[in-house]
Amino acid sequence: MALPKLCLAFFATFLMSSCAGTYNSYVDMFKVALTPIEDVTLTFSDVEQAEFDYVYVRYGEKPRIAMALMLAEKNQYKWVSADQSLLITENGRIVKTLGLANDLLYLTNRDADPLKQQLNTNSTWVRQADWSVGEYGYLMRSSFDVYLEDTINIFSTSLSVTKVIETVTYEQKSNYLRFDSTWQNVFWIDALTGRVLKSQQQLGPGMEPLESVYISEIVRRLKQNGVVVAKDAI
Amino acid sequence: MSMRQFFLLSILWVSSGAVSANTPLVDVTINHQAYSFETAPRLAEVLKPLAEQDDWYWPATRLYRANSPFIEQQRQQTLDFIAQLINTTDMPLKALLAQLHVDIKSWNLAERVPLTIDYDLARTVPAFNPRFEKGSYQLFIAKRPTDVHFWGAIPITVSLPHRSAAPASSYITELQQNQFKDTDRVFIMQPDGEVIEVGVQLWNKQHIEIMPGSMVFIPFATHWFTSELTELNRQLLALAVHRIY
The missing domain is CATH 3.10.20 (Ubiquitin-like (UB roll))
Structure with a gap:
């Protein structure tokens, strides 16, 4: 009787050991799946000493990432992420994307964007957008509300800014069922330089909003203002 | 090797190197x-x-x-095929094919x-x-680009202003009607080289928009001339991809 028991024990041990690798890989997979990916956070000192400019970007509910300024040319800033996605901005306005599910290919009439000019509550802007999913020339009309007093809280301090709310209307009759042909973008602008320091922009109907914070410019602004910020402030 | 021969060979080697570098x-x-x-x-x-x-x-x-080299061979093959069709058809299809023959000869490929x-x-x-x-x-x-160009089973290439958010079918009514063009479908040849077949009739209409600057091929209706026009459509589409416009 001892021999069958021994064989059974040996066989069971063999089976268990054979499954151990698979079992462990399942455990690892669930650990990875259930561990939340944290927002990228850079300290004041990190940003201050960085070789490149950085902008925080959050796309919808996804974790916040930091994108580096790859190039500044033709009044455009070209921001690249670690996964080689690209956002192109003109004074904070996202005018082109590469790497999203539906990329913004082209935006017309960009020179007339009130964000680049003397912005007031009567400002309006009309442009057309081309999308990589095969939609071309979609008309968007914007009106702006300017709120002079607002603050951005970051690096354990605050910075006075002008808040601008842009109401965007997607003028084209929808080809699909859409419930959000009107939405709002928000820009927080440095009153002194006119630069957009923070924004919440929805590029098109049904798309998740993109939140951006130009942390390198904020660090420069705080230093110019003589604000003392702890090196490890986030 | 004499010193003179060595000197001459050295000059030749240096000069040939210089030529290849430039x-x-x-x-x-x-x-x-x-x-x-x-x-x-x-x-x-x-x-x-x-x-x-x-x-x-x-x-x-x-x-x-x-x-x-294969592009010119392909052009000649298509021209020969059209010439063959011209000889076996009657007016007004003959005139349409003859015009296409002239157009293709002038294409920059x-x-x-x-x-x-x-x-x-x-x-x-x-x-x-x-x-x-x-x-x-x-x-x-x-x-x-601000225009979209239509060609194929129509007498002349037609350029229409690009329409915002408009499906391919919305342009079709602007084109001159004739009995030889396929009224069911068109082929969008996008500037980036992608070719998309699009249904434009009520029963097969798709909401597919035309990228600004595209060429749109209007195929010949194949029920008029059996398989020969099917082959013509195939050859025209294959050749037009290489057309410089």
Whole structure:
């Protein structure tokens, strides 16, 4: 009787050991799946000493990432992420994307964007957008509300800014069922330089909003203002 | 070997080296301006001289390889096929085919290089920044086109203003009607080289929009002339991909 028991024990041990690798890989997979990916956070000192400019970007509910300024040319800033996605901005306005599910290919009439000019509550802007999913020339009309007093809280301090709310209307009759042909973008602008320091922009109907914070410019602004910020402030 | 022979051979070797060093490996004509590269350039390097000069519409960028021998053979094959059809058809199809024969003879053709071209993408993602092979190329960079061009089973090529957010079917009523064109479908030949077949009748209509600057091929209705017009449609589409416009 001892021999069958021994064989059974040996066989069971063999089976268990054979499954151990698979079992462990399942455990690892669930650990990875259930561990939340944290927002990228850079300290004041990190940003201050960085070789490149950085902008925080959050796309919808996804974790916040930091994108580096790859190039500044033709009044455009070209921001690249670690996964080689690209956002192109003109004074904070996202005018082109590469790497999203539906990329913004082209935006017309960009020179007339009130964000680049003397912005007031009567400002309006009309442009057309081309999308990589095969939609071309979609008309968007914007009106702006300017709120002079607002603050951005970051690096354990605050910075006075002008808040601008842009109401965007997607003028084209929808080809699909859409419930959000009107939405709002928000820009927080440095009153002194006119630069957009923070924004919440929805590029098109049904798309998740993109939140951006130009942390390198904020660090420069705080230093110019003589604000003392702890090196490890986030 | 005498000193004199050694001296002469040395001069020959040095001069041949100098010639090969100065012979461009890649010639690219960008919007009719010629650029030469002595070593095989990457796409971003080729685009650089013009990329920052204007607000280009990168989806409409087209790249062709010059001097590909098969293109002229393909043209001749299509012309011969049309000539054969002309001999076996009656008016008014004969006149339509004859006009097409004349048009195709005048087409400027070169081998289309199917490639996604975007200066920003090329500088960001290495996979979209390929190295050019040795040869001569023609590159066309444009601002956002305002027109869409229709050709095929219609008497003349028609250019219509691009319509915002409009499906391909919305243009069809603008085209001259004739009994030989296929009223069920068209082929959108996008500037980036992609060809999309689109249903335009009530029963097969799809909401597919035309990229600005596209060529749209109106095929011949195949029920009129059995399989020969099916073959003609196939040959025209295959040839038109390489058409420089």
